[in-house]
Amino acid sequence: xxxxxxxxxxxxxxxxxxxxxxxxxxxxxxxxxxxxxxxxxxxxxxxxxxxxxxxxxxxxxxxxxxxxxxxxxxxxxxxxxxxxxxxxxxxxxxxxxxxxxxxxxxxxxxxxxxxxxxxxxxxxxxxxxxxxxxxxxxxxxxxxxxxxxxxxxxxxxxxxxxxxxxxxxxxxxxxxxxxxxxxxxxxxxxxxxxxxxxxxxxxxxxxxxxxxxxxxxxxxxxxxxxxxxxxxxxxxxxxxxxxxxxxxxxxxxxxxxxxxxxxxxxxxxxxxxxxxxxxxxxxxxxxxx
Amino acid sequence: xxxxxxxxxxxxxxxxxxxxxxxxxxxxxxxxxxxxxxxxxxxxxxxxxxxxxxxxxxxxxxxxxxxxxxxxxxxxxxxxxxxxxxxxxxxxxxxxxxxxxxxxxxxxxxxxxxxxxxxxxxxxxxxxxxxxxxxxxxxxxxxxxxxxxxxxxxxxxxxxxxxxxxxxxxxxxxxxxxxxxxxxxxxxxxxxxxxxxxxxxxxxxxxxxxxxxxxxxxxxxxxxxxxxxxxxxxxxxxxxxxxxxxxxxxxxxxxxxxxxxxxxxxxxxxxxxxxxxxxxxxxxxxxxx
Numbered sequence: 001x002x003x004x005x006x007x008x009x010x011x012x013x014x015x016x017x018x019x020x021x022x023x024x025x026x027x028x029x030x031x032x033x034x035x036x037x038x039x040x041x042x043x044x045x046x047x048x049x050x051x052x053x054x055x056x057x058x059x060x061x062x063x064x065x066x067x068x069x070x071x072x073x074x075x076x077x078x079x080x081x082x083x084x085x086x087x088x089x090x091x092x093x094x095x096x097x098x099x100x101x102x103x104x105x106x107x108x109x110x111x112x113x114x115x116x117x118x119x120x121x122x123x124x125x126x127x128x129x130x131x132x133x134x135x136x137x138x139x140x141x142x143x144x145x146x147x148x149x150x151x152x153x154x155x156x157x158x159x160x161x162x163x164x165x166x167x168x169x170x171x172x173x174x175x176x177x178x179x180x181x182x183x184x185x186x187x188x189x190x191x192x193x194x195x196x197x198x199x200x201x202x203x204x205x206x207x208x209x210x211x212x213x214x215x216x217x218x219x220x221x222x223x224x225x226x227x228x229x230x231x232x233x234x235x236x237x238x239x240x241x242x243x244x245x246x247x248x249x250x251x252x253x254x255x256x257x258x259x260x261x262x263x264x265x266x267x268x269x270x271x272x273x274x275x276x277x278x279x280x281x282x283x284x285x286x287x288x289x
Numbered sequence: 290x291x292x293x294x295x296x297x298x299x300x301x302x303x304x305x306x307x308x309x310x311x312x313x314x315x316x317x318x319x320x321x322x323x324x325x326x327x328x329x330x331x332x333x334x335x336x337x338x339x340x341x342x343x344x345x346x347x348x349x350x351x352x353x354x355x356x357x358x359x360x361x362x363x364x365x366x367x368x369x370x371x372x373x374x375x376x377x378x379x380x381x382x383x384x385x386x387x388x389x390x391x392x393x394x395x396x397x398x399x400x401x402x403x404x405x406x407x408x409x410x411x412x413x414x415x416x417x418x419x420x421x422x423x424x425x426x427x428x429x430x431x432x433x434x435x436x437x438x439x440x441x442x443x444x445x446x447x448x449x450x451x452x453x454x455x456x457x458x459x460x461x462x463x464x465x466x467x468x469x470x471x472x473x474x475x476x477x478x479x480x481x482x483x484x485x486x487x488x489x490x491x492x493x494x495x496x497x498x499x500x501x502x503x504x505x506x507x508x509x510x511x512x513x514x515x516x517x518x519x520x521x522x523x524x525x526x527x528x529x530x531x532x533x534x535x536x537x538x539x540x541x542x543x544x545x546x547x548x549x550x551x552x553x554x555x556x557x558x559x560x561x562x563x564x565x566x567x568x569x570x571x572x573x574x575x576x577x578x
Binding site for chain 2: 014015016017018019022023040041042044045047048049054065066067068070071072073074075078079081082083085096099100103104106107108110111113114154165166216
């Protein structure tokens, strides 16, 4: 069995444009076969830059439905449809995924009906199936066994309607030879630590809580206070990422969704290392693990 | 009045991934104000790399609804919505544009309803207005006067239902000091030559009719024959692009949507120059004109 590679296609944090990091997306792949894990804007071009083909992608796994993790999905479906690339596709994600995929598929109807004078119509649209998953759900992607766990990225009260409707997931990918856990976006979470127990590789978000994204700098004190609360409760500081890795007992941590300025990466690494003594990698776009 | 710049954000041809060219998109802009002309996958990140801000974009102009020209639209709308970037947006395009924008907006409803425990909901969705235009229609974007003309990219028989439903447009942008004409995708077209009459700058597609995109090389003789017909009738060869520029009497031509392999660019330039004696530029991503 060929070993699977995890490639960080896009390592930016949040929907605002970053000069050198693409939007969040990852590829779990071997030659001729791939699963896209999160589908940020430009994921299709990043797949090609990673040396894989769009036709290789058999499934998409979405951690949550924030636009930085889904912005590339319309292009992915359309760039499969118009040039007739690839076969059936299954999209796994939290509640809301089926609705999202339904609207995006509807948006492609015109394109499916369109031919040229020189060209038969594209219809029918190749099968795209949405599968919604939640806490504890398990599914298989060929030789990979996947388990989902709800994390704390939205942090709604447990019994609230919002908590049922809006879920952010982490995933454990049991692959032959190693277990890989992907946090998606999360705040501190015992549930994620449990999901990641003894994994070989923890692909974790990281966020500098003292950083204010440039686009938010002139928005006033109310927004500044929201950002502070959001970063503290719904993302992982370098110390918290290190603590998660140590608590789970993983062998190595890969930091992605990097909400840390380049100038502060060395300091962030020290903070991770002060809690976790395994291997620490800060990912760049197209790094392979 | 500050002069407007035309930046080629993405210069690839067709929806298949290209290693070094982003999907078709262009920015007509001055500091703090911009119009996006076509919205290929990754347009938002390319806008940032061009030194502009997403918040600057007041309008989108779509030449036609092939996915290489629209794949970035979902991400553009969502990356404005979630971080509350920018104000009202108007999207101009051919018939079908309102339906497309309607489905993409519906796909963002979940995101608009979503807050965090720490964050008020994003709703309501900022106003996005679709305006469908066709042959001869004119509209103004601040100081720019725009005129639309139907081109031959789809080449359906004139009286057919398909010809009414599926239209591909070229646009003339009358800006203070210079007129810029954008062909979008087209085959040879007297209508486009008329639209471009005496323009300062012709932004034209170009396509090597002998080139077979890698993704289509193993699809058999029927697809090969379609591609040949499609390239001959519905795109511009280097000679045809040069002929269009000469016939219209423009001062300069910028070739984008470059369906020419890098190794063949010099030969293509010679072919353009054999018909047109003005300035000839083969665009790369993020070139400014």
